Amino acid sequence: xxxxxxxxxxxxxxxxxxxSLPGTCTKSENEAKEFIKYHKDTGNHVAFVTSGGTKVPxxxxxxxxxxxxxxxxxxxxxxxxxxxxxxxxxFLHRGRSLEPFTRHLQNLRLLDILExxxxxxxxxxxxxxxxxxxxxxxxxxxxxxxxxKKRQLLMLEFNTLSEYLYLLKxxxxxxxxxxxxxxxxxxxxxSDFYIPKDKMPEHKIQSSxxxxxLSLELVPKMMAPLVMDWVPDAFVISFKLETDPSLLxxxxxxxxxxxxxxxxxxxxxxxxxxxxxxxxxxxxxxxxLTDKELSLGVExxxxxxxxxxxxxxxxxxxxxx
Amino acid sequence: xxxxxxxxxxxxxxxxxxxSLPGTCTKSENEAKEFIKYHKDTGNHVAFVTSGGTKVPxxxxxxxxxxxxxxxxxxxxxxxxxxxxxxxxxFLHRGRSLEPFTRHLQNLRLLDILExxxxxxxxxxxxxxxxxxxxxxxxxxxxxxxxxKKRQLLMLEFNTLSEYLYLLKxxxxxxxxxxxxxxxxxxxxxSDFYIPKDKMPEHKIQSSxxxxxLSLELVPKMMAPLVMDWVPDAFVISFKLETDPSLLxxxxxxxxxxxxxxxxxxxxxxxxxxxxxxxxxxxxxxxxLTDKELSLGVExxxxxxxxxxxxxxxxxxxxxx
Numbered sequence: 056x057x058x059x060x061x062x063x064x065x066x067x068x069x070x071x072x073x074x075s076l077p078g079t080c081t082k083s084e085n086e087a088k089e090f091i092k093y094h095k096d097t098g099n100h101v102a103f104v105t106s107g108g109t110k111v112p113x114x115x116x117x118x119x120x121x122x123x124x125x126x127x128x129x130x131x132x133x134x135x136x137x138x139x140x141x142x143x144x145x146f147l148h149r150g151r152s153l154e155p156f157t158r159h160l161q162n163l164r165l166l167d168i169l170e171x172x173x174x175x176x177x178x179x180x181x182x183x184x185x186x187x188x189x190x191x192x193x194x195x196x197x198x199x200x201x202x203x204k205k206r207q208l209l210m211l212e213f214n215t216l217s218e219y220l221y222l223l224k225x226x227x228x229x230x231x232x233x234x235x236x237x238x239x240x241x242x243x244x245x246s247d248f249y250i251p252k253d254k255m256p257e258h259k260i261q262s263s264x265x266x267x268x269l270s271l272e273l274v275p276k277m278m279a280p281l282v283m284d285w286v287p288d289a290f291v292i293s294f295k296l297e298t299d300p301s302l303l304x305x306x307x308x309x310x311x312x313x314x315x316x317x318x319x320x321x322x323x324x325x326x327x328x329x330x331x332x333x334x335x336x337x338x339x340x341x342x343x344l345t346d347k348e349l350s351l352g353v354e355x356x357x358x359x360x361x362x363x364x365x366x367x368x369x370x371x372x373x374x375x376x
Numbered sequence: 377x378x379x380x381x382x383x384x385x386x387x388x389x390x391x392x393x394x395x396s397l398p399g400t401c402t403k404s405e406n407e408a409k410e411f412i413k414y415h416k417d418t419g420n421h422v423a424f425v426t427s428g429g430t431k432v433p434x435x436x437x438x439x440x441x442x443x444x445x446x447x448x449x450x451x452x453x454x455x456x457x458x459x460x461x462x463x464x465x466x467f468l469h470r471g472r473s474l475e476p477f478t479r480h481l482q483n484l485r486l487l488d489i490l491e492x493x494x495x496x497x498x499x500x501x502x503x504x505x506x507x508x509x510x511x512x513x514x515x516x517x518x519x520x521x522x523x524x525k526k527r528q529l530l531m532l533e534f535n536t537l538s539e540y541l542y543l544l545k546x547x548x549x550x551x552x553x554x555x556x557x558x559x560x561x562x563x564x565x566x567s568d569f570y571i572p573k574d575k576m577p578e579h580k581i582q583s584s585x586x587x588x589x590l591s592l593e594l595v596p597k598m599m600a601p602l603v604m605d606w607v608p609d610a611f612v613i614s615f616k617l618e619t620d621p622s623l624l625x626x627x628x629x630x631x632x633x634x635x636x637x638x639x640x641x642x643x644x645x646x647x648x649x650x651x652x653x654x655x656x657x658x659x660x661x662x663x664x665l666t667d668k669e670l671s672l673g674v675e676x677x678x679x680x681x682x683x684x685x686x687x688x689x690x691x692x693x694x695x696x697x
Contacts, residue, residue, distance in 0.1 A: 110443075113442070114619070116619035116645055116646070117445055118444060118445055118565075118617065118619065118645065119442060119443070119444055119445070119567075120442070120443055120444075120445065121434070121440060121441070121442055121443070122431075122440070122441055122442070122443040123439060123440055123441075124438055124439055124440070124441065126472075151447075151472060154485075156487055157485065157486055157487055160486060160487075164475075164478065165478055165481060165486060166477055166478055166516065166517055166520045166521075169505070169513065169517055170517075171514065171517060171518065171521075172504075180510075180514055181504055181505070181507070181510060182504065182505040182510055182513050182514055182517060183493075183502055183503065183504045183505070184490065184502070184503040184504070186502070189501075189502060189503055192490065192503050193492065193501055193503055195487065196487055196490055196491075196492060196503060197492065199487045200487075200492075244439075246440075247581075247583035247588075248581075248583065248587070248588045257619075258618075258619045258620040259617070259618060259619045259620070259645075260568075260569075261623075262568035262569065262594055262595075265594065266569070266591065266592060266593050266594060267568075267569045267590075267591070267592040268589070268590070268591055268592075269588075269589070269590040269592065270587065270588070270589055271587060271588040271589075271590065272587050273583055273586065273587055274583075296439065296580070297579075297580060298435070298437035298439065298578075298579045298580045299579040299580070302579075302582075324437055324439065324580075325437070
């Protein structure tokens with residue numbers, strides 16, 4: 056273990072110790088281990104996609120927290136394309152954020168697309184999807200069922216920052232057994248700041264005490280131990296979201312220099328659905344949708360994932376010539 | 377207009393001016409006006425239920441915001457009971473929070489309960505709900521369809537604090553035409569703190585600048601203008617959520633004294649699903665579920681709403697003897 060990661064590890068361990076975790080985390084960890092073992096045996100590539108924002112509590116008995124605008128679009132969409140490329144996918148996402156497949160039906164209220172079908176079955180009423188919605192639902196349903204039958208997708212949830220970091224570490228350690236066949240696509244919007252447990256008020260902050268001053272500390276960066284110690288042989292992609300265009304490239308390069316992983320995908324809040332920049336050690340490559348592609352509903356994730364899969368192939372062939 | 381509310385109104389107007397609103401707010405406002413006019417003509421009582429937490433942005437180009445733990449259970453459940461009591465309901469809720477009826481199916485993943493039914497229809501496949509889930513879905517679906525056919529329910533969404541305050545005011549003003557037949561059940565978890573637009577950083581806060589200091593100001597209280605000016609004849613219920621038991625009663629009474637509305641429902645974070653206290657000018661009345669009721673799945677909202685409806689009846693009969 057290098058000196059720099061040793062320090063980061065200590066920070067992270069302290070973080071885990073001061074933040075308690077729900078029992079569901081261990082259950083998710085076990086499911087991930089089983090899924091990875093299964094695909095190790097089948098020889099598949101496994102993509103680990105993280106998605107959505109992390110909650111950071113502001114009080115011990117939490118009423119308020121800091122959150123992130125992300126609804127998990129990038130991760131949910133990309134997962135579908137990784138599946139199309141034949142990857143098995145562990146989709147670690149924020150509870151109630153967008154999910155692959157289901158996202159296509161997100162704007163439909165479930166109860167508005169269903170109807171009772173009592174004509175054919177007499178007293179044994181059945182519930183059917185209204186014929187207007189059938190083609191749309193059918194299409195998504197068939198793909199989803201095919202993926203699940205092949206055991207190609209595992210969906211795991213997190214809510215708080217602690218749950219995310221715990222599962223990130225647990226899944227990474229399990230993925231390391233796959234060597235370079237593991238791909239980590241870290242699209243989750245992880246909070247940079249948090250309030251340590253011992254500096255948190257126990258009870259709900261009272262508005263009668265006037266305006267509020269909050270002091271937030273930096274979340275330990277997990278990229279260093281992840282890249283160097285947890286999955287040293289894997290192909291790792293991180294994301295950099297900015298709102299200021301002048302910072303995008305420099306911040307992306309800085310991340311790559313600092314953690315020495317394979318790719319940073321840089322994107323701006325306003326334009327993230329039509330252009331991103333893929334930054335590697337050797338090049339910056341803008342991936343863009345044309346106006347025509349946008350109007351046809353092409354998703355930029357189809358291009359991002361294609362490029363990533365190409366790079367991953369090369370990465371694997373270099374490792375094992 | 378009283379002096380005290382005049383001051384609060386000025387604060388609120390300033391708040392609206394500095395926070396821009398999406399166009400969907402005007403659309404929702406118009407839908408509410410139409411719905412209220414319809415039920416004014418039919419002579420129905422109308423309950424205005426607010427539900428879920430408000431988002432408070434921390435940056436101009438918002439990446440991060442402060443949120444509230446609420447998933448909108450109290451409001452969604454109570455709405456169903458108001459409908460059972462014959463009220464028409466405007467359900468103003470946070471986007472992606474729980475909704476009446478749909479909430480019963482919340483733990484089911486849509487794509488896991490559907491299946492393709494191609495046997496009967498040959499090439500014209502239909503999509504049906506799997507028979508295991510049929511009784512549950514059927515039950516909810518029938519009640520929902522009945523309610524919607526009678527035009528008894530209008531669902532409106534908000535996300536940010538500004539959207540919530542705008543729609544609260546617009547709907548209240550429209551409801552005032554109903555006099556005492558309007559009931560406001562303000563269960564939404566509204567932020568007490570926010571960062572004014574002119575004190576907000578334009579761009580995403582950088583973690584490279586070290587730990588974060590945030591200064592939040594108090595959100596203008598809208599209860600005073602609401603009770604005294606917007607809906608002076610309506611029956612108004614507010615909620616007080618605390619985590620410290622020693623503050624619950626005093627804080628609830630304080631709210632009632634200050635705003636002079638009809639009922640405060642006090643509840644503690646840990647025990648809110650099995651006991652609440654209904655505080656009025658004359659009494660404090662604990663509403664509790666027994667262990668037996670809890671094990672049978674009785675919802676405390678059924679009791680809260682029954683008590684509120686009784687009080688509303690008396691309120692209306694006192695007004696028009």
